[in-house]
Amino acid sequence: MSSFLNASVGRKFLVSISGLFLITFLAVHLAVNLFLLAGQEAYNMAAHFMATNPAIKIMEPALALGFLLHIVVSAYLTVTNQGTRPQKYSMVDQRKTSSWPSRNMFVLGLLILIFLALHLSNFWYKMKFGGVAYIEYDGVQVQDAYTLVTGKFVIWWYALIYVAGAVFLRLHLLHGFQSAFQTLGLSNQLWYKRLTVIGTVYALIIAAGFAIIPVWFLAGTFLN
Amino acid sequence: MDIKLKIWRQEGPKSEGSFVDYNLTGVSKDMSFLEMLDFLNKKLIENGDDPVVFEHDCREGICGSCALFINGRPHGPDDLVTTCELRMTKFNDGDTIVIEPWRAKSFPVIKDLVADRHAFDKIMEAGGFISVNTGSAPEANSIPVPREKADEAFDAAVCIGCGACVAACKNSSAMLFVAAKVSHLALLPQGRAESGKRARAMLAKMDELGFGSCTNTGACEAECPKGISLAHIARLNREFLKEGFRS
Numbered sequence: 455m456s457s458f459l460n461a462s463v464g465r466k467f468l469v470s471i472s473g474l475f476l477i478t479f480l481a482v483h484l485a486v487n488l489f490l491l492a493g494q495e496a497y498n499m500a501a502h503f504m505a506t507n508p509a510i511k512i513m514e515p516a517l518a519l520g521f522l523l524h525i526v527v528s529a530y531l532t533v534t535n536q537g538t539r540p541q542k543y544s545m546v547d548q549r550k551t552s553s554w555p556s557r558n559m560f561v562l563g564l565l566i567l568i569f570l571a572l573h574l575s576n577f578w579y580k581m582k583f584g585g586v587a588y589i590e591y592d593g594v595q596v597q598d599a600y601t602l603v604t605g606k607f608v609i610w611w612y613a614l615i616y617v618a619g620a621v622f623l624r625l626h627l628l629h630g631f632q633s634a635f636q637t638l639g640l641s642n643q644l645w646y647k648r649l650t651v652i653g654t655v656y657a658l659i660i661a662a663g664f665a666i667i668p669v670w671f672l673a674g675t676f677l678n
Numbered sequence: 679m680d681i682k683l684k685i686w687r688q689e690g691p692k693s694e695g696s697f698v699d700y701n702l703t704g705v706s707k708d709m710s711f712l713e714m715l716d717f718l719n720k721k722l723i724e725n726g727d728d729p730v731v732f733e734h735d736c737r738e739g740i741c742g743s744c745a746l747f748i749n750g751r752p753h754g755p756d757d758l759v760t761t762c763e764l765r766m767t768k769f770n771d772g773d774t775i776v777i778e779p780w781r782a783k784s785f786p787v788i789k790d791l792v793a794d795r796h797a798f799d800k801i802m803e804a805g806g807f808i809s810v811n812t813g814s815a816p817e818a819n820s821i822p823v824p825r826e827k828a829d830e831a832f833d834a835a836v837c838i839g840c841g842a843c844v845a846a847c848k849n850s851s852a853m854l855f856v857a858a859k860v861s862h863l864a865l866l867p868q869g870r871a872e873s874g875k876r877a878r879a880m881l882a883k884m885d886e887l888g889f890g891s892c893t894n895t896g897a898c899e900a901e902c903p904k905g906i907s908l909a910h911i912a913r914l915n916r917e918f919l920k921e922g923f924r925s
């Protein structure tokens with residue numbers, strides 16, 4: 455056990471599986487969010503389903519753990535890697551040999567973490583610990599999450615922060631997706647190319663999907 | 679042609695180094711990069727100065743000793759070549775060439791452009807071998823090896839241990855080197871049996887010696903003079919993980 459977790463590759467394994475878990479979560483999260491575009495009742499019912507579904511309830515702490523593991527272990531590895539070249543090169547040209555996101559995963563992760571803190575305090579905290587009005591559909595009382603969320607997205611700088619968050623996420627996924635499989639050894643010369651393509655498409659879908667929602671509501675204020 | 683050189687000079691392992699500028703006139707395009715340095719050293723010696731110390735041996739891309747970081751890239755601006763295979767045709771009259779040693783905590787500079795790469799030997803000693811006595815050369819067909827496996831093992835075996843992968847990596851990780859060695863042996867029947875244990879042992883040594891961990895940026899593959907592929911790192915990870923919690 456210890457020889458596994460003491461090894462850098464063993465620790466990377468933790469970053470990789472937690473990363474893949476978070477990648478899956480993003481797809482579910484986006485799917486629910488897209489109900490926002492379908493209107494108030496559709497979204498509120500979807501949010502209600504997520505908040506009351508026992509399977510989702512179990513996943514919530516797992517998700518928190520996934521985030522924690524991903525952040526703590528990768529931060530640890532990043533710090534360790536900082537010390538491996540005490541004397542820097544006077545001239546180094548990495549632009550042709552590696553991608554910008556691949557070299558800046560920690561910075562991107564940090565930006566996403568800041569976004570996440572803001573995001574959780576805006577929505578998740580309020581939905582979880584009150585402060586959201588209730589609305590009734592067919593005799594069922596549900597939180598009016600729709601009004602809470604769209605109320606924020608019509609503020610231009612809120613919308614901008616959310617679009618920026620989506621951009622950071624895209625860049626993080628651009629490297630992270632392919633990298634997660636590489637670390638698990640699930641890659642070879644052919645699959646490396648395939649995974650890069652799949653990862654690029656996935657990153658774009660996730661980022662565009664999340665970004666389109668605030669843009670949609672903000673645009674709505676101009677059209678009305 | 680005339681070349682401006684900025685070369686890292688360092689007295690010894692403990693001393694502070696710095697860049698020294700040299701204007702080298704009369705360089706021929708026909709020279710190899712190392713011949714250009716020989717030419718510089720000849721002039722330095724004639725002037726009673728200390729020649730620049732750099733490593734070289736075979737000068738035909740097979741020994742891996744010529745480790746120079748040239749203009750921001752290991753082995754210089756050309757792809758898939760070692761420093762000794764680099765030609766002065768890649769440079770122009772009036773160019774400035776910055777030459778540094780490999781820089782990594784695990785590769786301390788001994789003098790001028792020479793970095794101590796014994797750490798690679800220590801990684802090899804930790805598991806880069808087959809632990810049974812293989813005796814004299816066996817009859818070629820007694821252990822059949824499928825063609826693709828043999829080819830892939832050979833692709834890994836061409837690693838010359840130059841350390842450009844470490845030099846290029848932002849984390850100074852030795853993953854590509856270790857991957858080449860583990861892959862080479864794991865693909866062949868004689869090495870297969872111990873491959874999980876070998877991956878564990880070599881990686882543990884790599885970590886212990888202060889090399890960084892891999893973040894899959896791919897800089898190593900892009901700079902490796904022998905074109906060792908990232909696919910070998912995936913195999914190394916596989917071998918490591920397959921060993922599970924056994925050791």
Ligand code: SF4
Nearest residue numbers: 837838840841843902
């Ligand atoms: S993997 Fe490539 S760059 Fe690294 S030591 Fe071997 S030949 Fe040199």
Ligand code: FES
Nearest residue numbers: 737741742744762
């Ligand atoms: S001197 Fe042997 S590889 Fe360059």
